[in-house]
Amino acid sequence: MKLYDNSHAPNPRRVRMVLAEKGITDYEKINLDLGAGDNLHPDFLAKNPAGKIPVLELDDGLCLSETGAICRYLDETFSETSLYGATPKQRALIDMWDRRAEFNLVFNAALGFQHTSGFFKDRMTPFPEWGLQSITNYRNSLTLFEQQLQNNEWIAGPEFSIADITAVCAIDFSKVIKVRLDDSTPNLQRWYAAVRARDSYKA
Amino acid sequence: MKLYDNSHAPNPRRVRMVLAEKGITDYEKINLDLGAGDNLHPDFLAKNPAGKIPVLELDDGLCLSETGAICRYLDETFSETSLYGATPKQRALIDMWDRRAEFNLVFNAALGFQHTSGFFKDRMTPFPEWGLQSITNYRNSLTLFEQQLQNNEWIAGPEFSIADITAVCAIDFSKVIKVRLDDSTPNLQRWYAAVRARDSYKA
Numbered sequence: 001m002k003l004y005d006n007s008h009a010p011n012p013r014r015v016r017m018v019l020a021e022k023g024i025t026d027y028e029k030i031n032l033d034l035g036a037g038d039n040l041h042p043d044f045l046a047k048n049p050a051g052k053i054p055v056l057e058l059d060d061g062l063c064l065s066e067t068g069a070i071c072r073y074l075d076e077t078f079s080e081t082s083l084y085g086a087t088p089k090q091r092a093l094i095d096m097w098d099r100r101a102e103f104n105l106v107f108n109a110a111l112g113f114q115h116t117s118g119f120f121k122d123r124m125t126p127f128p129e130w131g132l133q134s135i136t137n138y139r140n141s142l143t144l145f146e147q148q149l150q151n152n153e154w155i156a157g158p159e160f161s162i163a164d165i166t167a168v169c170a171i172d173f174s175k176v177i178k179v180r181l182d183d184s185t186p187n188l189q190r191w192y193a194a195v196r197a198r199d200s201y202k203a
Numbered sequence: 204m205k206l207y208d209n210s211h212a213p214n215p216r217r218v219r220m221v222l223a224e225k226g227i228t229d230y231e232k233i234n235l236d237l238g239a240g241d242n243l244h245p246d247f248l249a250k251n252p253a254g255k256i257p258v259l260e261l262d263d264g265l266c267l268s269e270t271g272a273i274c275r276y277l278d279e280t281f282s283e284t285s286l287y288g289a290t291p292k293q294r295a296l297i298d299m300w301d302r303r304a305e306f307n308l309v310f311n312a313a314l315g316f317q318h319t320s321g322f323f324k325d326r327m328t329p330f331p332e333w334g335l336q337s338i339t340n341y342r343n344s345l346t347l348f349e350q351q352l353q354n355n356e357w358i359a360g361p362e363f364s365i366a367d368i369t370a371v372c373a374i375d376f377s378k379v380i381k382v383r384l385d386d387s388t389p390n391l392q393r394w395y396a397a398v399r400a401r402d403s404y405k406a
Binding site: 064072091099103125 | 253261265269272273275277279280291295296298299301303306307318326331336347350
């Protein structure tokens with residue numbers, strides 16, 4: 001397998017953490033320079049017409065994109081321990097929290113970065129006020145996770161899951177919008193220390 | 204089961220179409236008036252702290268939110284025909300296209316509506332220029348689906364799937380941003396006629 005990757009972006013890291021949690025090391029990482037527009041090159045657009053990373057290219061040439069789809073494919077295909085839960089109800093709660101982490105944390109952090117930094121202004125129109133609002137939305141949504149972690153060891157319940165991976169990748173990325181966890185969210189801090197202690201965190 | 208619903212919103216309709224495709228009729232629909240803020244009432248926030256519909260309340264009281272998680276739960280739990288594919292690769296491709304439909308069509312149409320109509324201006328700050336850009340992004344992303352449907356009967360391949368449900372709910376909702384399918388996308392028009400012919404379309 002080949003992973004079309006970028007070491008700064010939050011979404012490829014979600015895939016790398018899933019690979020690490022599953023113990024999968026037999027894959028090739030191909031780093032794309034997003035600032036230089038490697039992801040807009042025709043060779044890459046043939047793999048993902050949306051021009052987005054990550055892309056996972058399987059050994060038969062099939063190219064999968066969309067982070068959530070790649071992570072779930074890897075989870076279904078490799079090893080017996082699942083990051084997505086065992087029973088339909090557990091799976092639904094993990095999926096629900098994974099989506100909450102994606103929509104509230106990953107998306108708002110990405111919108112905040114894209115619309116305030118001007119990093120991609122050669123290929124999109126930034127609306128700085130919308131970027132600032134997205135950063136506010138990101139900050140406000142941390143409360144939802146703080147409340148959940150008051151009564152749960154991990155974001156979706158008693159087991160580490162894909163929702164923890166999605167959340168931590170957003171929270172680490174949020175340094176680019178200058179938001180860090182602080183003492184106002186002690187349960188998130190406790191959870192963050194526990195995620196950092198896992199080998200997969202370094203992925 | 205109880206579905207907390209709204210007849211105008213695209214996301215609850217995705218759930219109603221899944222229920223219809225699975226032949227599930229034994230559930231109660233509870234319509235929420237979003238303009239009046241029914242979804243911000245403490246009784247509803249106890250079911251979903253994000254204040255969003257749809258919510259599926261199971262008979263044991265467990266409340267599931269996030270449309271994608273609800274649809275997948277229903278698919279896993281009821282009947283043998285899956286809207287999510289049979290093999291890991293089929294499932295990955297359907298998930299990929301479902302996410303493309305959600306991020307490019309549902310989200311852009313919703314952002315376009317929310318930021319240009321002022322419908323929710325009592326509870327959010329609309330940025331009209333960002334709304335117009337989101338409508339442009341919606342229009343541009345139709346090309347991705349038109350291209351896919353040149354060589355595929357349904358959006359994710361040879362079988363009707365959850366990706367078709369997600370896409371048609373966005374496309375019908377897009378009347379509120381004044382975008383309709385036209386002769387510039389003949390394959391989308393052919394596909395749309397085929398989706399309309401299914402019983403579940405009326406859900």
